[in-house]
Structures are given as C-alpha cells and as structure tokens.
Amino acid sequence: MAVRNMKTTFLQVFLLIILSALESYAALDARYYDTxxxxxxxxxxxxxxxxxxxxPKAAARLLRLFFHDCFIRGCDASVLLDSTLQNKAEKDGPPNMSLAAFYVIDDAKxxxxxxxxxxxxxxxxIAITARDVVTMNGGPxxxxxxxxxxxxxxxxxxxRNLPPPSFNTTQLIQTFAKRGLGVKDMVALSGGHTVGFSHCSSFVPRIHNFSLMHTVDPSMNQEFAQTxxxxxxSPNKNGDAGQFLDxxxxxxxxxxxxxxxxxxxxxxxDQTLYGDLRRRGFVESFAKDENSFFTEFADSMVKLGNVGVKEEGEVRLNCRVVNN
Ligand code: HEM
Structure with missing residues (x-):
C-alpha cells in the first residue's frame, strides 16, 4: 500500500514538473506583440x-548579454538592473564588468x-537584440x-554561477544541464565566440605557467601561443590587451x-570542446558545415531564451530600475 502511495505521489510530482515546464514554454509566443x-x-x-x-564592439557585447542574463535567474533582465546603496547588482559582478553595451538596450527601451x-x-x-546582432553580422x-x-x-x-573560462568539460556540461541545455546546445552556443574579444586575463593561465610539466597549455597550437x-x-597585468575569439x-x-x-x-x-569525445563530433561537423552550425545555433538560442522565463513579474518602465 505504502509503495503504491509513493508511486502515485511520484507520478503526481512528475506530472506537475512536466506541466509547469510546458506552461512556461507555452507562455512565450512569436506573435506576442502583434496587436x-x-x-x-x-x-x-x-x-x-x-x-x-x-x-563595433556593441554586437558581441549584446550577444554575450543575453547569455549572462539567461544563466542567472533566467531570462528576466536581472542583468540590466543598476546597483543601489543597499544592493550590488549582477552588472557589477566580476564577469559582467566588460558587458558595457547597456546603453543600446536603454535606447531601444x-x-x-x-x-x-x-x-x-x-x-x-535583450532576446530580440541578441538575434538581431547575429543576423546582422551574417549569421542565421x-x-x-x-x-x-x-x-x-x-x-x-x-x-559566480556563470561558467568561468577555466571550467573543464564535465563542469561545463553540468552548468548547461542545470539550465536544461544539452551537450549539442553547449557546443552550438559556444559558437557565439565567433564574434568578439577576450581580455588577456581570461586566457593568460594557458600561456604562462600552465602546469608543473608545461609552461603553455599543450592543447594550444604552439605558434598561436607565441602570438x-x-x-x-605578463601573467598578471595586461590592461585592455587581448585577442579576438576567432x-x-x-x-x-x-x-x-x-x-x-x-x-x-x-x-x-573553447579548446576543451575538442578534447572531449562527447563534443568533438559536433565541433567537426560545425567546422565542416556552416549551415548545420547556423541551424543548431538558432535552435539552441530559442532554448536558451526559455531558461527560467517569468510569467509573473512586471514590464519595467526603465530597464535599470524596478517599477515602484
Ligand atoms: C561555454 C561557456 C562560456 C564561457 C566559459 C565563456 C566565457 C567567456 C569569456 C571569459 C569571455 C571574454 C570576456 C573578456 O575577457 O572580456 C567571453 C566573451 C564572449 N562570450 Fe562567452 N563564454 C561562454 C559561453 C558563451 C555563450 C553561450 C555566448 C553566447 C551565445 C557567449 C558569447 C560571448 C561573446 C559574444 C563574447 C565576446 C564579448 C566581447 O567582445 O565583448 N559566450 N566569454
């Protein structure tokens, strides 16, 4: 009897999870603002x-903004809120210091x-802007x-829940899985790095004192490492210097x-995408066939845009502050 009750409860919880997932999906609509x-x-x-x-830096920054918004508290524009005397907001968290294209969203708003x-x-x-910068720069x-x-x-x-560039394969897969995104989504979305720039700080550990055995990450092309x-x-201070991501x-x-x-x-x-058998096939196929990358990227961006979507909430009058 107890086992049957447990089974029923489990089934009810399972159905509730499915229903709430479907509901939050159903809340979004391509024609939402048509009227x-x-x-x-x-x-x-x-x-x-x-x-x-x-x-010229705005496009990449706006694409990254969408990713950083959706990964923290879902796609709810929490990344746009300004800090106050009582609260340090997401945009002032370390990984967001170089986002810097908030003015475009303000202008549109x-x-x-x-x-x-x-x-x-x-x-x-944010979601529409991310699509627009991709399309305007030759993407899908x-x-x-x-x-x-x-x-x-x-x-x-x-x-701190945004994945850092030092994450290994398993950590990256887990971070994406927590948001309902699979391995293919992760490889396709990482393709967002087809535009934009990285500061030295994000990759210097790969080229200076990488490990006890290797000064430079052995998975890196050695000529590229010299560049x-x-x-x-310097392993520490390089100011605004850096490298384009492709x-x-x-x-x-x-x-x-x-x-x-x-x-x-x-x-x-980026490079660990290739070092891992679970992802290598996708990297090879996207490198060979741009159309398949475009199709999967677009598909995964729609999925990313569904992460933690709020049905309850407000339409802010100013993206930097909550309504009174
Ligand atoms: C897989 C996990 C990811 C990690 C660890 C990661 C990490 C980073 C890092 C460290 C930078 C350089 C930041 C700087 O030095 O200023 C960067 C730049 C960038 N990221 Fe990612 N990222 C990831 C996924 C994504 C995704 C999914 C997208 C969008 C779909 C994206 C879009 C971008 C863009 C466009 C830039 C260039 C920004 C610019 O030029 O200002 N990233 N990312």
Whole structure:
C-alpha cells in the first residue's frame, strides 16, 4: 500500500514538473506583440543597426548579454538592473564588468516606451537584440519567442554561477544541464565566440605557467601561443590587451570551430570542446558545415531564451530600475 502511495505521489510530482515546464514554454509566443506593439521588432532592429555602425564592439557585447542574463535567474533582465546603496547588482559582478553595451538596450527601451508605453519587457528586448546582432553580422535568423516578464531581483554574488573560462568539460556540461541545455546546445552556443574579444586575463593561465610539466597549455597550437604571449606578456597585468575569439571576429560564421580544430581556441573552455569525445563530433561537423552550425545555433538560442522565463513579474518602465 505504502509503495503504491509513493508511486502515485511520484507520478503526481512528475506530472506537475512536466506541466509547469510546458506552461512556461507555452507562455512565450512569436506573435506576442502583434496587436499591442507591432513595430517593436522594427524599432529594436533600427536601434541595434545604428549602435553597431558607431560602436563595433556593441554586437558581441549584446550577444554575450543575453547569455549572462539567461544563466542567472533566467531570462528576466536581472542583468540590466543598476546597483543601489543597499544592493550590488549582477552588472557589477566580476564577469559582467566588460558587458558595457547597456546603453543600446536603454535606447531601444526609450523608443519603445514612446511608441507603445509599458508593453515590451526588457527581457524581450535583450532576446530580440541578441538575434538581431547575429543576423546582422551574417549569421542565421530565427523567430524570437516573446512574452517574458522582468524580474525584480539582481545580486552581484550570483554571477559566480556563470561558467568561468577555466571550467573543464564535465563542469561545463553540468552548468548547461542545470539550465536544461544539452551537450549539442553547449557546443552550438559556444559558437557565439565567433564574434568578439577576450581580455588577456581570461586566457593568460594557458600561456604562462600552465602546469608543473608545461609552461603553455599543450592543447594550444604552439605558434598561436607565441602570438598570444606577445599580446599578453605578463601573467598578471595586461590592461585592455587581448585577442579576438576567432580570426573573423566581426563576422558570424563557423571559423570559431575551424580555429579549435587547429588548436587555436582562445579560452580553455573553447579548446576543451575538442578534447572531449562527447563534443568533438559536433565541433567537426560545425567546422565542416556552416549551415548545420547556423541551424543548431538558432535552435539552441530559442532554448536558451526559455531558461527560467517569468510569467509573473512586471514590464519595467526603465530597464535599470524596478517599477515602484
Ligand atoms: C561555454 C561557456 C562560456 C564561457 C566559459 C565563456 C566565457 C567567456 C569569456 C571569459 C569571455 C571574454 C570576456 C573578456 O575577457 O572580456 C567571453 C566573451 C564572449 N562570450 Fe562567452 N563564454 C561562454 C559561453 C558563451 C555563450 C553561450 C555566448 C553566447 C551565445 C557567449 C558569447 C560571448 C561573446 C559574444 C563574447 C565576446 C564579448 C566581447 O567582445 O565583448 N559566450 N566569454
């Protein structure tokens, strides 16, 4: 009898989990603003295009912003809240110090508040912006699901839950799995490093005093290591210096995977994609076939955009502060 009760309870809990997963998925809709703000995507696209023309660093920063938002408290724009006297917010956590493209979101939000007041959430603006920068730089287009609500909590210390570049394969797989993202999603999303830049601090441990046996990480192409050493001569202080994450860093393409095959992944977390049998096949296939990378990247970005989505919450009037 007790066993049957346990089974029933287990089944009920299981069904509840499935139902709540389906509900949070169902809450998002590609046509969410069709009647309330049909011009929303157009306004955001124009803002992103304008920013990219004046600020070549903006595109990569905006793509990374989406990842950092969704991985902490779900895609709820918690990364956009400013710190207050009482609270140090996510954007002031160490991994977010170089995000620096918040002004583009502010600009889009200001225009959206004029066109359709109190309608488009900051979390949706981040998601649409991430898609736009990918498409505008030569990558795939996908239909962004919308209807996220904005959160009211943002804590700098929680950014320690973002994966650091020193993570090994198992740690990376676990971090993504916690958010419902599989190995293929992880390899495809890491392809976001086809655009942008890394400061020396994120990879110097690979090129100076790597281990007792090796000064330089043996998985790195040794000529490439010399190039990186010239750019980052010190193991500690290298200021703003660094390296682009692939050899065509302003273009969204599959060059990132080709560089990994050549031992030229900049971050340890990039290069370990190839050192591990669970992921090597995906790296090889994305390096060979750009279309398959594009298809999987778009698919995984939709999944990333579903992480921890809030149905309850608010549409902030200003993305930097919660509503009164
Ligand atoms: C797999 C786990 C990941 C790790 C460990 C990681 C780590 C990093 C690090 C350390 C940097 C350099 C930051 C700096 O030095 O300023 C960086 C840059 C970047 N990351 Fe990731 N990342 C990961 C996944 C992702 C994902 C999933 C995306 C987006 C889909 C992404 C997009 C970017 C972009 C676009 C940049 C360049 C930013 C710029 O140029 O300002 N990353 N990442």
């Amino acid at each position: 309330t703000c049909p011009q929303a995507e157009q306004i955001i696209a124009e803002t992103v295009l304008n920013a990219s023309m004046h600020d 200001a225009k959206l508040e004029k066109a359709c007041p109190h309608t488009v959430s900051c979390a949706d603006i 287009y996908w239909s962004v699901l919308k209807g996220r609500k904005d959160g009211r909590v943002s804590r700098a210390y929680e950014t 990186l050493k010239q750019k980052c001569p 050899s065509t860093a302003s273009k969204f393409d599959n060059d990132y995977y080709k560089q990994i095959l050549a031992g030229k992944g900049v971050l340890l977390s």
